[in-house]
Amino acid sequence: MSAGEERYRDALEAAAGHARQWLESQGTRRIGPQATAAELAADFGGPLPEQGIPAAEVVDYLAAKAEPGLMAMPSGRFFGWVIGGTLPAALAADWLVSAWDQNAGLRFATPATAAIEEAAGKWILELLGLPEESDVGFATGATMANFTGLAAARWRLMADAGWDLDGDGLAGAPRIRCFVGQERHDTIDLGLRYLGLGRPTVVPSDRQGRIIPAELDCALDLALSAGEGGPVPALVCLQAGNLHSGAFDPFAEAIAVAKAHGAWVHVDGAFGLWAAAVPELSALTAGLRLADSWGTDAHKTLNVPYDCGIAIVRDARALRSAMGLHTSYLIQAADGAGDPFESVPELSRRARGVPVWAALKSLGRDGVAGQVRTLVLRAAQLAEQLAALEGVEVLNDVDYTQVSLAFGDDAVTRAVTERIISDGRVWMSGSRWQDRDILRISVSNWSTDDADVRVAVDAVRDALAAVRG
Ligand SMILES: *Cc1c(COP(=O)(O)O)cnc(C)c1O
Numbered sequence: 397m398s399a400g401e402e403r404y405r406d407a408l409e410a411a412a413g414h415a416r417q418w419l420e421s422q423g424t425r426r427i428g429p430q431a432t433a434a435e436l437a438a439d440f441g442g443p444l445p446e447q448g449i450p451a452a453e454v455v456d457y458l459a460a461k462a463e464p465g466l467m468a469m470p471s472g473r474f475f476g477w478v479i480g481g482t483l484p485a486a487l488a489a490d491w492l493v494s495a496w497d498q499n500a501g502l503r504f505a506t507p508a509t510a511a512i513e514e515a516a517g518k519w520i521l522e523l524l525g526l527p528e529e530s531d532v533g534f535a536t537g538a539t540m541a542n543f544t545g546l547a548a549a550r551w552r553l554m555a556d557a558g559w560d561l562d563g564d565g566l567a568g569a570p571r572i573r574c575f576v577g578q579e580r581h582d583t584i585d586l587g588l589r590y591l592g593l594g595r596p597t598v599v600p601s602d603r604q605g606r607i608i609p610a611e612l613d614c615a616l617d618l619a620l621s622a623g624e625g626g627p628v629p630a631l632v633c634l635q636a637g638n639l640h641s642g643a644f645d646p647f648a649e650a651i652a653v654a655k656a657h658g659a660w661v662h663v664d665g666a667f668g669l670w671a672a673a674v675p676e677l678s679a680l681t682a683g684l685r686l687a688d689s690w691g692t693d694a695h696k697t698l699n700v701p702y703d704c705g706i707a708i709v710r711d712a713r714a715l716r717s718a719m720g721l722h723t724s725y726l727i728q729a730a731d732g733a734g735d736p737f738e739s740v741p742e743l744s745r746r747a748r749g750v751p752v753w754a755a756l757k758s759l760g761r762d763g764v765a766g767q768v769r770t771l772v773l774r775a776a777q778l779a780e781q782l783a784a785l786e787g788v789e790v791l792n793d794v795d796y797t798q799v800s801l802a803f804g805d806d807a808v809t810r811a812v813t814e815r816i817i818s819d820g821r822v823w824m825s826g827s828r829w830q831d832r833d834i835l836r837i838s839v840s841n842w843s844t845d846d847a848d849v850r851v852a853v854d855a856v857r858d859a860l861a862a863v864r865g
Contacts, residue, residue, distance in 0.1 A: 407451035414459035426820035472844035481841035486700040489754030500747035501737035513749030531712035533739030537705040538666035543587040544707035545689030552714035553629035577607035604643035630659035637668020642796030648683030806833035815859035
């Protein structure tokens with residue numbers, strides 16, 4: 397074996413050992429990090445050394461020094477933001493993706509990863525009941541998946557308005573009117589900003605954060621009647637899974653309203669789209685497939701490692717026109733199937749669809765439904781047990797994976813949140829929702845079990861008791 401090969405072996409074996417240690421510590425370790433980035437800077441920073449060190453030593457150093465600054469996000473007791481855990485098959489596949497080191501943009505050059513990602517894309521369409529002609533792209537996260545769907549929307553709306561967006565750009569173009577629910581995720585605004593579409597019209601939502609279709613109808617009527625002759629291009633963004641309540645916009649009604657006004661409908665389903673894989677949750681996603689584009693994450697509800705988002709667009713021509721590029725040095729596969737780089741913003745990228753394929757292959761259709769069903773069940777258990785504690789208010793209808801709590805006034809809620817985080821048994825996020833400070837619990841890890849639910853309830857109970865003195 398050459399010295400070079402040995403360096404791979406030593407470094408990889410070191411990494412595998414550290415990785416296992418980290419993962420095996422999740423059940424018992426404190427959840428929060430114990431050092432700040434500023435405190436850790438000295439270990440990682442300083443002047444770049446003149447001389448290097450062997451790869452395995454780099455890995456050992458990295459693992460040892462990073463340890464106090466790691467958040468136990470893969471733990472079943474981590475309930476912060478909406479993060480998701482990591483399935484074993486997905487993590488292992490992700491390692492292979494790094495070892496294979498394929499630049500996954502070109503179908504003819506990297507046929508294995510292209511075939512795997514295409515298979516994963518088809519499975520996702522089938523699993524989520526989305527139109528089978530849709531095109532699927534693997535991006536870094538829902539932010540970029542949403543951006544991708546919105547870019548396809550912009551291309552199609554401009555083309556239909558007779559405007560050559562690629563040639564003439566946005567200056568002087570017809571204005572696309574964009575509509576979002578009051579409680580959309582802020583990254584939708586970011587996507588619209590990247591695309592030069594400006595600030596959207598905000599449509600009122602109900603108490604759970606669902607867009608109100610009658611309000612959307614009024615907003616569309618008002619904006620579109622202002623156009624002098626000709627149809628006004630419109631883009632409506634809906635949401636599957638509200639960060640605070642878990643609520644789903646009423647798709648059937650809202651999409652009917654949008655379509656009556658000729659709008660393109662995009663759905664941000666970062667963690668909520670996966671409800672469509674569960675037959676008993678079908679009421680939440682009824683009408684979802686009538687939209688034009690969807691953005692979701694694989695790193696949240698599906699539990700692949702960071703990072704992976706999925707852009708799904710029914711109008712493949714619009715997507716590939718918006719995202720593709722055609723030059724002589726990029727040779728296309730002979731079967732004309734199109735290249736992976738045409739459906740996402742990146743040209744060169746890792747094969748981030750491979751861990752998705754591995755997750756789906758290891759779970760199967762029943763397993764995906766079971767995983768989502770279990771998250772929903774855990775959220776319901778948490779809500780029920782917490783609501784039974786004196787002084788705890790559950791603020792949302794717990795129909796999905798999110799539970800938002802308050803403890804009387806804002807100061808108490810903030811104090812309880814701080815206490816829970818410093819206690820370290822669990823992690824939950826403080827947030828603000830509908831003019832109140834809240835403690836938000838997201839259940840998004842496949843491994844969260846009954847014992848984790850018990851610990852979480854204990855941690856909240858103890859924090860509340862301590863705050864009350
Ligand atoms: C997480 C999230 C996003 C952003 O996704 P990233 O993966 O962080 O890019 C967008 N919308 C919703 C509803 C989310 O929960």
